[in-house]
Amino acid sequence: MAASTNYLLDTGIIIRELRGDARAAALLNRLAARGVLSASAITVFEIYQNCRSPAEEVAINELFDRITPRELTFESARLAGSIMRSHGSVFSSERTAPDALIAASAIVDGAILVTLNVRQFARAPVPGLLTLVIEQDSADWTAPAP
């Protein structure tokens, strides 16, 4: 059986789902039909840290039951450090560290990073990183899905 495509969802995509953006839900449905959805432990941390109530946490548990969490490994942490060093003009501050860690996780897992983050991931291509950059002003986010 051929391995299915692994889509690593950036935090911004998850936020839009939680915000009730129908374009995000349609995108997730489309990608789930084509492969496996996953999210970095970095994204999991960011989302749970912003839960406001136990009820929200329960709902988000349900979401992450459907999105495979990816552990942060030594290899991805090492690679993230290398990305930040070699792409200093893009990953220039400590606030971009999570973006580098998520990108590194995608590379290590052989996943396609699905992101709204044009600034980091479209401007300076990271070697080995496959991206599906969503134009957030577009009315239909499913159109470019490979």
Add this chain to the structure above:
Amino acid sequence: MRSADTTRIRIGNNSIASNGDMVDERSLTLLKIERRQFLDGSLLVRGRVDRIQFDDAWEYPFSVRRRFLREMRPDFGNIDAFGIWRDREESDEDLLTKLGAQWGASGGFD
């Protein structure tokens, strides 16, 4: 490792396979006869299972179910989490910035 004649695995604290091997409580190996039960949800497992060995490959339980049962695919527009942050006052950009800012905030640690 489990032997070929293992017929049942229970998951949980101090769980053992029927051949007497200790079983990692966060992993589960299914025999072919158990797969349909797993897919239709009738195989009850104690404890959390993080990985499942299916066709000789370790996968996440939900990934296995989703791959084999199209009807189990979620509609992401129809789950409780969808829109649960709709009432947040921050813009999407502000919320992203807020999340990102936590990484750069000074916590007083060197």
